[in-house]
Amino acid sequence: MIEASKQMENGKQATNDNPLIIGVAGGSGSGKTTVVSKIIDSIGPDRVLLIQHDSYYRDLSHLPFEERTKQNFDHPSSLETELMIRHLDALRSGYPVDIPVYDFVEHTRSDDSISALPHRIILVDGILIFSEPKLRKLMDIKLFVDTDGDVRLLRRLQRDINDRGRDLNGVLNQYEKYVRPMHLEFVEPSKRYADIIIPRGGENLVALEMVTALIEGKLSS
Structure with a gap:
């Protein structure tokens, strides 16, 4: 198990095992955050590093604000996935990374970043x-x-209005123009790659217990 206090001279994190990388996907507003939180609570936050795909949205500071709001944030090209892949490769090899911080109100990437050390379990969250x-x-x-x-639509409305400073018409227009079409084109088809499908998200306690047991079993083996 990785101990955060033991650093090697070259900056590599001391590790005895390869991390277990767990992806949690689903449509916008599906309840991924609740599922992730319950997994972390069950496994123990000291053993888990959470990385969210949303942190890797591309910086749009080069565009006027009005143009930023018109971008399709639900298309894969809106995210710097190649950087996330490099970060996961580094963490898997025992090296720390600096995770970007994204401003969802301004649609820009902050100058700040979050330093992340390797953990025994890495949770990757994103639609x-x-x-x-x-x-x-x-x-x-x-x-x-x-x-x-x-x-999912009701949850997205609540999140975007309360947490991201959007108005009702703007959220509904974005949903009709981008969110729903991109869900049908990219998110829903990707379900076939899942090892486990969790209906009803965080409300499905039986499924979450099974997932937790699976994770514990893989850690033990």
Whole structure:
């Protein structure tokens, strides 16, 4: 198990095992955050590093703000997935990384970053992570959170209005123009790559208990 206090001279983290990389995908508002939180609570936060695909949105500071708001943030090209892949490769090899910080109000990447050390378990969270073959290949366990579209829309409305400073019309227009079409083109088809599909997200306690037992079993082996 990785001990954060023991650093090697070359900056590499001391490690006895390769990390277990777990991907958690699903549509926007499907309940991925709840599933991830319950996994972390069950396994223990000291053993888990959470990396969110949303942190890797491309910096749009070179565009006027009005142009930034018109971008398709639900297409795979909007994310710097190649950087996430490099970071996961580094963490798997025992090296720390600096995870970007993204401003969802301004649609820009902050000058700050979050320093992340390797952990025994790495959770990767994002709606599009299974649609990227190179990223998908890095994952040992792939979970897909499956939730009805009307529930996902309501949750997205609440999040974007309360947490990201959007207005109702803007959120609905974005959903109709980008979110739903991209879900049908990229997210829903990627479900076939999942090892486990979790209906109803964090409400499905039986499925979460099974996932936790699977993770513990792989750690023990």
